[in-house]
Structures are given as C-alpha cells and as structure tokens.
Amino acid sequence: QKEVEQNSGPLSVPEGAIASLNCTYSDRGSQSFFWYRQYSGKSPELIMSIYSNGDKEDGRFTAQLNKASQYVSLLIRDSQPSDSATYLCAVKDTGGFKTIFGAGTRLFVKA
Amino acid sequence: GAGVSQSPSNKVTEKGKDVELRCDPISGHTALYWYRQSLGQGLEFLIYFQGNSAPDKSGLPSDRFSAERTGGSVSTLTIQRTQQEDSAVYLCASTLGGASGELFFGEGSRLTVL
Numbered sequence: 001q002k003e004v005e006q007n008s009g010p011l012s013v014p015e016g017a018i019a020s021l022n023c024t025y026s027d028r029g030s031q032s033f034f035w036y037r038q039y040s041g042k043s044p045e046l047i048m049s050i051y052s053n054g055d056k057e058d059g060r061f062t063a064q065l066n067k068a069s070q071y072v073s074l075l076i077r078d079s080q081p082s083d084s085a086t087y088l089c090a091v092k093d094t095g096g097f098k099t100i101f102g103a104g105t106r107l108f109v110k111a
Numbered sequence: 112g113a114g115v116s117q118s119p120s121n122k123v124t125e126k127g128k129d130v131e132l133r134c135d136p137i138s139g140h141t142a143l144y145w146y147r148q149s150l151g152q153g154l155e156f157l158i159y160f161q162g163n164s165a166p167d168k169s170g171l172p173s174d175r176f177s178a179e180r181t182g183g184s185v186s187t188l189t190i191q192r193t194q195q196e197d198s199a200v201y202l203c204a205s206t207l208g209g210a211s212g213e214l215f216f217g218e219g220s221r222l223t224v225l
Contacts, residue, residue, distance in 0.1 A: 032212045043202060043216035044154070088153065092212040098167055099144065099212055103153035 002027040004091050006102035014110050019076040021105050023089030026070070031063055032092035035074045038104065039085045048074060079109045113137075115217035117203050123223045132188045132220045136205030144204045144214065145178055145188050147190045149180055154202065160186065 013019045016046045021035075032051055036044035048097040049055045050072070062075040072091075075082055086104040093100060112199035116135040119191075124130050136143050145157040145166070160180045180186040190197055200221050204214035 034213065036214075043218055044214075045216070046213050087205055090214075097142070097161060097212065098156060098159050098169075099214060100156060101146070109211040 002091075002093050002100055004089055004100050004102035006087075006105050007090050008105060009105055010106040010108055012052075012108045012110060013079050015079060015081060017079050017109075019079045019083065019107055019109070021074040021076075021087050021089075021107065023072045023074075023102055024070055025072070025089075025095050027091065027100075028067075029094030030091045031070045031094065034090040034092075034099070035061075035063060035072075036088040036090060036101075037085045038088060044088055051093060057076070076107075079107075081109045081111045082108060084109050088098045112136065112191065115203055115205050115215055117201075117217035117220050120218060120222055121221045123167075123225065125225050126195060127192055127198035128153045129189065129191045130193055130222060132190075132201050132203075132222070134186045134203030134205075134217060135186070136186070136203070137215055140207055140215070141183070142206045143180060143186050144206075145186070146202045147199045148202060148219075157188070159199075190222075193222075195224050198222055198224045 005024045005060040035048040037047050038044040048063040050065045054062045058079045064073045086106050088104045118133045141162045143160045146154040158178045159167040175191045178188045200219040202219045204213050204216045
C-alpha cells in the first residue's frame with residue numbers, strides 16, 4: 001500500500017512567522033510532488049509542485065524535496081491569517097500515474 | 112467549460128437508494144479522478160480514468176460503487192444501495208495527464224445518506 005504521511009496538526013503559528021509543513025511518502029519511485037491548500041468547505045487548490053531534489057520558491061512559499069529521504073516539505077514565510085487552511089501533500093505514483101494524498105495538516109495563523 | 116463542473120452540489124437520499132454523481136472535466140483534460148472526503152478527513156482515492164486506457168478502479172470501496180466515462184469526457188459515479196457510511200463529499204478532478212499531474216478540482220458533491 002503506497003502511502004503519504006502528514007502530521008494532522010493543528011499547527012499554530014503567529015502572524016509573520018514561518019510555518020513548516022512536512023510530508024513523507026513510501027513509493028521510492030515517485031517523481032512528482034504537490035502541495036494543495038484546502039479552505040474549510042472548499043475544494044483543494046494547487047499551490048506548489050516540485051519534481052527535482054532541492055528547493056523551489058514561489059512568493060512566500062518554498063517547497064523542498066529530498067528523494068533519498070522520501071521527504072517533502074512546504075515553508076510559508078510571513079504567515080498571514082488568510083493562510084489558515086488544511087495543507088495536503090500529494091504524490092504521483094510510478095505505476096499508473098495515480099495521485100495519492102496525505103490526510104492533510106491543519107494550519108492556524110494567529111493574528 | 113472553464114473549470115471542472117460537478118452535479119448535484121448536494122444530494123440527500125435514503126439508505127438503500129441508488130445515486131448518480133456527475134463530473135464534467137476541463138475541456139482537453141485527458142485524465143479524470145474521483146476522490147471521497149469524509150468530514151475532517153483526507154482525500155480517499157476512488158477511481159482514475161486516463162484517455163482510452165482501462166480505468167484504475169483500485170480505490171473503489173465495494174462493488175456498490177461504479178464509474179464510467181463516456182466519450183473521454185463526462186464521468187458518472189454511481190453508488191448503489193447507499194449506506195450511511197457513504198455520506199461524504201465526492202470530489203472530481205481532471206488533469207492534462209502525463210507526469211505533471213496538477214489536478215484541478217470541482218466543487219464537489221455532498222452526499223448525505225439518511
């Protein structure tokens with residue numbers, strides 16, 4: 001059973017701080033990794049994708065990938081209350097291009 | 112259309128009834144997924160269609176669940192003899208397919224089985 005693991009949280013950070021979200025995956029052959037944000041009562045929306053080892057930055061968001069450790073992370077700099085949501089880690093498996101999601105980490109940013 | 116369209120947005124049914132949920136993907140997207148999300152939970156993979164290939168049905172929880180995709184576009188998820196544990200939001204997503212894999216989600220169909 002291919003799995004994606006996340007700490008369910010909640011993770012609480014003060015406004016302006018860095019929020020760090022982590023994810024591990026079991027399929028060593030996976031090549032595509034994603035972070036989705038889901039506001040309460042809404043559908044998930046893609047915020048970052050990463051395919052190569054290292055860091056990828058987009059505005060206040062940085063995704064980090066370490067394939068050797070099977071670890072993906074998302075850093076949110078200068079966190080805002082509007083960042084309060086559930087963050088879903090998703091991994092595309094090497095077999096049938098199926099995308100598997102973690103259970104999500106709930107983030108609260110306190111004003 | 113501009114986005115993934117799902118219908119109905121809300122469905123309340125009685126235990127034992129059959130329900131059909133519809134998904135109209137983004138035009139040109141060859142891959143389509145169905146996921147289920149119970150309250151406060153993550154996304155549970157149900158089924159995946161890619162072009163004309165046989166669908167990956169490995170996530171369907173029982174034989175009461177089935178799905179089809181006609182003409183490589185619209186998909187219907189059917190749940191027969193619904194049970195209370197089927198109550199959830201059913202999310203459809205489409206993608207261009209291939210290795211990139213970014214999914215675009217519809218607003219979901221909230222199913223409540225009484």
